[in-house]
Amino acid sequence: MKPPAIPITDDHIHIDPVNGRGIEAAKDFRRSGGTHIFLVSKPSWSLSVEPSTGEDYREVFEATLRVAEMVRETGLVVYPVLGVHPAEIGRLTARMSLEAAAGVMTAGLDLAARYVEGGQAVALKSGRPHYEVAPEVLAASNAVLFHALELGADCGCAVQLHAESGPCTDVVEMARRAGIPVEKVVKHFATPDTPLMPSFIARHEEIPALARSGRRFTMESDYMDENSRPGAVIGPKSVPRFTRRYFEEGLITEEDAWRIHQETPSRTYGVDIALP
Numbered sequence: 001m002k003p004p005a006i007p008i009t010d011d012h013i014h015i016d017p018v019n020g021r022g023i024e025a026a027k028d029f030r031r032s033g034g035t036h037i038f039l040v041s042k043p044s045w046s047l048s049v050e051p052s053t054g055e056d057y058r059e060v061f062e063a064t065l066r067v068a069e070m071v072r073e074t075g076l077v078v079y080p081v082l083g084v085h086p087a088e089i090g091r092l093t094a095r096m097s098l099e100a101a102a103g104v105m106t107a108g109l110d111l112a113a114r115y116v117e118g119g120q121a122v123a124l125k126s127g128r129p130h131y132e133v134a135p136e137v138l139a140a141s142n143a144v145l146f147h148a149l150e151l152g153a154d155c156g157c158a159v160q161l162h163a164e165s166g167p168c169t170d171v172v173e174m175a176r177r178a179g180i181p182v183e184k185v186v187k188h189f190a191t192p193d194t195p196l197m198p199s200f201i202a203r204h205e206e207i208p209a210l211a212r213s214g215r216r217f218t219m220e221s222d223y224m225d226e227n228s229r230p231g232a233v234i235g236p237k238s239v240p241r242f243t244r245r246y247f248e249e250g251l252i253t254e255e256d257a258w259r260i261h262q263e264t265p266s267r268t269y270g271v272d273i274a275l276p
Contacts, residue, residue, distance in 0.1 A: 007273050009036040009261045010239045011199040012188050012220035015067050020225030025236040026071045033240035036077040036273055039068050043085040054107020082112040083125025086162055102140040106147045113151040122269050124148050127162035149178035158184040158269050167193040202242040208251035216264045
């Protein structure tokens with residue numbers, strides 16, 4: 001069965017020309033049938049940045065935007081997602097107090113929001129540690145996350161959430177208090193039990209059944225693009241290849257594929273995804 005002509009969107013991918021394959025990874029995605037990517041900023045330490053203020057994240061964000069321009073030259077449509085990785089709190093508290101660390105992270109998110117307001121990015125990235133931390137660290141991380149949700153509400157943009165595996169049900173109430181629609185809170189590396197907008201790793205075994213049920217979700221590779229971890233989490237060809245496999249095996253329909261790769265991300269992020 002020949003795959004239909006549809007956009008293929010990777011909802012969470014990193015491209016790193018310094019520490020990884022860079023543009024060659026983006027070309028792999030395109031050669032495999034990919035058309036659109038949400039390019040997510042990497043943690044500050046990946047770029048050897050040690051922030052002491054929110055302004056220090058500018059170097060990270062500017063690097064992400066430069067990569068976006070490079071990737072666009074391959075013919076892909078690129079939507080930058082900028083923010084502060086929740087694991088930064090552990091590195092920051094090695095150099096400053098927990099209160100100061102949370103302040104640096106919220107200021108970094110404020111800066112990211114200005115890029116969204118200026119049209120240079122389409123969404124924010126935030127979350128909380130996906131591993132066990134002390135209660136006071138979790139509380140501070142949730143405060144940072146809540147601030148990101150408030151910024152998303154103010155900017156009218158989506159927030160990608162990097163957090164523990166599982167439903168993250170409590171974030172629904174956080175979103176309500178922040179004033180952001182829950183469908184604009186994207187659970188990166190999602191599990192089907194989340195009430196947030198799920199972004200599933202392309203190989204997730206529940207994708208065909210969820211698609212047939214009409215569930216709205218997106219697909220991602222979470223490709224790290226680090227030479228030290230080649231192919232992690234899954235490679236840049238994965239979203240196009242798994243989509244094609246699901247379709248060829250009759251596990252999803254053309255309508256399902258359009259909903260996954262065009263309708264849902266367009267609605268979630270307020271962009272207009274179309275075939276190039």
